[in-house]
Amino acid sequence: MNVKKIGFIGTGVMGGSMAKHLLEGGYHINVYTRTKEKATELLDAGASWYETPAELAADSDVVITMVGFPSDVEEVYIGTHGILKHAKPGTYFIDMTTSSPSLAIQISREAEKRGMFALDAPVSGGDVGAKNGTLTIMVGGEEKPFQDMMPILTLLGQNIVLQGSAGSGQHTKMCNQIAIASNMVGVCEALAYAKKTGLDPEKVLTSISAGAAGSWSLSNLAPRIINDNFEPGFYIKHFIKDMKIAIDEAEKMNLHVPGLSLAKQLYESVSQLGEENSGTQALFKLWNN
Amino acid sequence: MNVKKIGFIGTGVMGGSMAKHLLEGGYHINVYTRTKEKATELLDAGASWYETPAELAADSDVVITMVGFPSDVEEVYIGTHGILKHAKPGTYFIDMTTSSPSLAIQISREAEKRGMFALDAPVSGGDVGAKNGTLTIMVGGEEKPFQDMMPILTLLGQNIVLQGSAGSGQHTKMCNQIAIASNMVGVCEALAYAKKTGLDPEKVLTSISAGAAGSWSLSNLAPRIINDNFEPGFYIKHFIKDMKIAIDEAEKMNLHVPGLSLAKQLYESVSQLGEENSGTQALFKLWNN
Numbered sequence: 156m157n158v159k160k161i162g163f164i165g166t167g168v169m170g171g172s173m174a175k176h177l178l179e180g181g182y183h184i185n186v187y188t189r190t191k192e193k194a195t196e197l198l199d200a201g202a203s204w205y206e207t208p209a210e211l212a213a214d215s216d217v218v219i220t221m222v223g224f225p226s227d228v229e230e231v232y233i234g235t236h237g238i239l240k241h242a243k244p245g246t247y248f249i250d251m252t253t254s255s256p257s258l259a260i261q262i263s264r265e266a267e268k269r270g271m272f273a274l275d276a277p278v279s280g281g282d283v284g285a286k287n288g289t290l291t292i293m294v295g296g297e298e299k300p301f302q303d304m305m306p307i308l309t310l311l312g313q314n315i316v317l318q319g320s321a322g323s324g325q326h327t328k329m330c331n332q333i334a335i336a337s338n339m340v341g342v343c344e345a346l347a348y349a350k351k352t353g354l355d356p357e358k359v360l361t362s363i364s365a366g367a368a369g370s371w372s373l374s375n376l377a378p379r380i381i382n383d384n385f386e387p388g389f390y391i392k393h394f395i396k397d398m399k400i401a402i403d404e405a406e407k408m409n410l411h412v413p414g415l416s417l418a419k420q421l422y423e424s425v426s427q428l429g430e431e432n433s434g435t436q437a438l439f440k441l442w443n444n
Numbered sequence: 445m446n447v448k449k450i451g452f453i454g455t456g457v458m459g460g461s462m463a464k465h466l467l468e469g470g471y472h473i474n475v476y477t478r479t480k481e482k483a484t485e486l487l488d489a490g491a492s493w494y495e496t497p498a499e500l501a502a503d504s505d506v507v508i509t510m511v512g513f514p515s516d517v518e519e520v521y522i523g524t525h526g527i528l529k530h531a532k533p534g535t536y537f538i539d540m541t542t543s544s545p546s547l548a549i550q551i552s553r554e555a556e557k558r559g560m561f562a563l564d565a566p567v568s569g570g571d572v573g574a575k576n577g578t579l580t581i582m583v584g585g586e587e588k589p590f591q592d593m594m595p596i597l598t599l600l601g602q603n604i605v606l607q608g609s610a611g612s613g614q615h616t617k618m619c620n621q622i623a624i625a626s627n628m629v630g631v632c633e634a635l636a637y638a639k640k641t642g643l644d645p646e647k648v649l650t651s652i653s654a655g656a657a658g659s660w661s662l663s664n665l666a667p668r669i670i671n672d673n674f675e676p677g678f679y680i681k682h683f684i685k686d687m688k689i690a691i692d693e694a695e696k697m698n699l700h701v702p703g704l705s706l707a708k709q710l711y712e713s714v715s716q717l718g719e720e721n722s723g724t725q726a727l728f729k730l731w732n733n
Contacts, residue, residue: 256641279655293651316651318643326641330634330648334657337630338623340703345623348690351697352545352615354607359619362582362605366568367678368623370659389656401637408640411731414629417706442700 158247160185161307162215164208164231164238165252166194169278170221172285173251173311177219178202180310187211212238217247217307224396225255232262244270247300249307251292253277253393255400256322256329257407259295263321272300275321277328278312281388289313293331295323329401335372336398336418339438342372346380347442356381376436385430385437392431395422447536449474450596451504453497453520453527454541455483458567459510461574462540462600466508467491469599476500501527506536506596513685514544521551533559536589538596540581542566542682544689545611545618546696548584552610561589564610566617567601570677578602582620584612618690624661625687625707628727631661635669636731645670665725676723683724684711 162185163174170188174197178184184202186194191204198204205211208231212218218238220231228250232239238248239262248266250259250273259275266273274296284290290312294301301317308315318327345368349356356377364373379385398419405412421441430437451474452463459477463486467473473491475483480493487493494500497520501507507527509520517539521528527537528551537555539548539562548564555562563585573579579601583590590606597604607616634657638648645666653662668674687708694701710730719726 279652279657281656291651291655314651314654316647318647318651323641323643326638326643327648327651330638330643331652331655331657333637334627334630334634334652334659334662337633337703338627338657338659341623341626341630344626344701344703345619347699348622348694348701349615349619351699352612352693354612354615354619358605358607359616362580362603362607362616363568363620363623365603366580366620367570367660367664368568368620368627370623370627370661371656372659373623375656404641405637410636410640412633412637413706413710414626414633414703417702421702 158216158307159183160215162187162205162211162218163221164188164211164218165221166197167221168282169285171197172282173219173221174202175200176288176310177307182307185211185215207236208238209236209241212242212246215242215246217249217304218242219249219251221251223252225258225400228252228254229258233265239265239269239271242271246271247304248273249276249304250274251276251278253328253397254325256325256404259325260322263296272297272303273321274300274304275324276308277324279328279331280312284312292316293318293324293327295319295321295325326404329397329404332394332397333401333412333415337414338370338372339376339435340414340418340421342370342377343380343439343442346377346439379434380436380439385433385440387432387434389435390431391422391426391433391435391437394435395419395426398422447505447596448472449504451476451494451500451507452510453477453500453507454510455486456510457571458574460486461571462508462510463491464489465577465599466596471596474500474504496525497527498525498530501531501535504531504535506538506593507531508538508540510540512541514547514689517541517543518547522554528554528558528560531560535560536593537562538565538593539563540565540567542617542686542689543614545614545693548614549611552585561586562610563589563593564613565597566613568617568620569601573601581605582607582613582616584608584610584614615693618686618693621683621686622690622701622704626703627659627661628665628724629703629707629710631659631666632669632728632731635666635728665723668723669725669728674719674722674726674729676721678724679720680711680715680722680724680726681720684708684715687711
């Protein structure tokens, strides 16, 4: 297969870095994003601007989407002006937004009907991973289009795994978020307990970070909490979105997720305190108030 | 200070390995443990047996305790035949049991009244850490006795931190257990979600273990769950004990710990299914039934 033009929809913090890697990888990049200013750097570097996702899709061999919410994914793909209706047969779609597994399955079916190929391929690794091209990419879809897209995905990430059929990438990302959700509650409670007993939280981390209590969050986010740094690495509002998707899916499967439900409820409480645009570590403010 | 005889009370899986390191370190070891057979190896290696903790304490310069529950610690230290009443002035006590911070404070005060010194020094690192002398030791007490005991503690562990005054070692261990508790819920729910959606849980771990969802439990216990290995690294019954202590202390401080409360409740449920002597990863059986 011969990919020349990659359309990129959604060039925010993550998408912008990702599109840049593809440009540097020698592809011609077509760009659409809601706020045109966010594409300035890419356009200056030679990317082509399209006024609508539909026009972009009609002129691209591969379309990558990195938008906000499942409702955005739905609108972009299967809305009245959706890209599925306007792309050429044989087009590949890669949705890298963290979105609903059920929606991913629906998009994949619609694509197939039209002789197109869709992969769901959400990522982890955040803005730093996007910038360094070291994202973890969790893919759902068929083997053949996955292999066809590997040269492109390899420009964006390192740990790239086909997890199964359509929706499996999103499901895997949900596993990731479910594990994080309860762990963040534990990290915050441990720090709150440390502070309340008058311990030095930094010294406590020295004792507990390297052992069985250790986690990425304890090593990376707990120090930020101690230093009152609640800047977003990952927004609370996006994390709540992800937890909602996971809970919806769990309910459909009749799966009991009390830890996840508690975490979502706590995150909604802290969001209501005005922290929706803070980083996920700001959950701690529930205990600090 | 000149320590010749170290009394060791409680030579189970952990205590047995620890006492052996001290013996190999050149100290004379006095031993008492509830089931004498568990001391056989130590006695064969030259340790001296005492029929009661009181007699042992009367003939030791330092007494280390590694028993089961706070009630055992209380009985050994301040019961009618307690070691505090029978030890010589100037004796050092190191309680390495995971026990109640409030009790540690009480023991420390009683010791001080008698011209003795007490440290609370619970550990993490499990049987492997005890065997290899690589335990993390979280210490509460005064600086001087802590420094005096360092040559002994160094034979048992690597990451040895004086966290603060009496009780601070136990409080730090509670932080450790609080962080683990919610994380285990997240790990189990993530795996349960993966299985229920038909994903390959091992493949999912490949995608999520190295990133923001990563933790010691996800890397070390999730693979055991996948392989139906519920052998105890750390017993559920002991973990429940620790969570109870932490919740008691949190309540005293008026600290809200919903994640910990949920974890304890779930662990009690699985314990009631007959899993109290399984490893903490057997929490997963709540989802697998």
